[in-house]
Amino acid sequence: MKILVTGGAGFIGSAVVRHIIENTKDTIINLDKLTYAGNLESLKSVENSERYFFEQVDICxxxxxxxxxxxxxxxxxxxxxAESHVDRSITGPSDFIQTNIVGTYNLLEAARNYWNNLEISAKKAFRFHHISTDEVYGDLPHPDEQEGSLPLFTEQTSYAPSSPYSASKASSDHLVRAWLRTYGFPTVVTNCSNNYGPYHFPEKLIPLVILNALEGKDLPIYGEGDQIRDWLYVEDHARALYKVVTEGAIGETYNIGGHNEKQNIEVVQTICNILDALVPKDTRYAEQITYVTDRPGHDRRYAIDSSKMSAELNWTPVETFETGLRKTIEWYLANQSWCKNVQDGSYQRERLGEINS
Structure with missing residues (x-):
């Protein structure tokens, strides 16, 4: 197949591109605007493949x-x-509306126009796979709010987004499903839990904590650090996405999770413990943990039921949180030049998303 991947220089997109080029015979057209979070250095291992093409294009x-x-x-x-960082969406929602909503609309229309002019066999085989987030569902009951078994997000969970980011992604999901219903355009949607792994831009929790720890800086925790996320190793996610685009059923939604519910404070403490073993110093890294004012509208718990992916597409994550996190930390330790190159003068791991009263 020839697969057009939008955002292929980003964190998840680059993992998808690397996975497909390295493990299949398919051809990739990587379409990316190259914003602050898009980096072609993440694709050095595949950039010389005769099956890889790059187009610097804005989906708007x-x-x-x-x-x-x-x-x-x-x-x-x-x-x-997509624009994907909740904190940035709090103080600058306009970019999220433009890219995630208007950009998705433009892409749907360009793809539909192209699809309408295909021959019958090619038209029948065509797929538009929209990759989204579990944040569109809002949040779930927290263990300190409810006793007994706790619910998970399923493909039938109602949407209740909390942030400008998740609201813009929810809107794009609705557009994709409307294009299926109204125009018969062949779409499939996936919603994933929090990803982590190599090549992650250091505004997100895990890479930010790793790099701050190594530099002796504060490790900021929002609120009490009791927010729970389901963590999915990015290469497991890339495998799942390829399964969906090649084997998923038109009109279906598939939730993709890592089966790793962890409190944010747990995540940070685990990173500190691994760094204590790999890069020991006179004091423990956990002594750098600080608590800061919580993010506005912060969801308390996300957790994915990915049993549909397992039952229908024979996918389960390979990495546990412990094995994936150790691989991630070892990658950052070995790739400090990548980390330096992706942080330009506009972002130095400062806190984003505060609302000035």
Whole structure:
């Protein structure tokens, strides 16, 4: 197949591109605007492949999207391009509306126009795979709020987004499903839990904590650090996404989770313990933990039921949180130059998303 991957220079997108080039015979067209979080250094291992092509294009630019479809003639689209950091969405929601909603609309229309003009067999085989987040569901009961077994997000969970980021992603999900219902456009949607792993831009919790710890800086924890997330190793996610685009059923939604519910404070303490063993110093890294004012509208718990992925597509995560986190930390220790190169003068791991009263 020829697969058009939007956002293929980002964290999850680059993992998808590497996985497909390294493990299949498919061709990738990587379409990425190269914002602050998109980095072609993440694709050094595949950039010389004869099955890899790069197009620097903004998904809000309809004319350029039409050109890319007509030039490369893809068999499928994997749509990952998005603004994705909740803290940035709190203080700058406009970029999220433009990219996640308007950009998705433009991509849907460019893809639909292309699809409408395909021959019957190619039209039947075409897929538009929209990659989304579990944050569209809002949050779940927390253990300190409810006794007994706790619910999980399923594919039938109602949407209740809490942040400008998750609201913009929820909107894009609705657009994708509307294009299926109204136009018969062949779409499939996935919603994933929190990803972690190599090549993650250091505004997110795990890479930020690793790099701050190594530099002797504070390790900031929002509120009491009791927020719970289900952690999914990014390479497990990439395998799942390829399964969906090649084997998933049109019109279906698939939830993809890591089966690793952890409190944020647990995550940070585990990173500190691993660093104590790998890069020992006179004091323990956990002594750098500090508690800061919580994020506005912070969801308390996410957790995914990915049994549908397991039952219908024979996918389960390979990495446990412990094995995946150790691999992640070892990668950051071995790739300090990548970390330095992706942090330009506009971001030095300062806190984002505070609301000035």
């Amino acid at each position: 630019d309809r004319a350029e999207l039409d050109r890319v479809f007509n030039t490369h003639k893809p068999d499928a689209v994997m749509h990952l391009a």
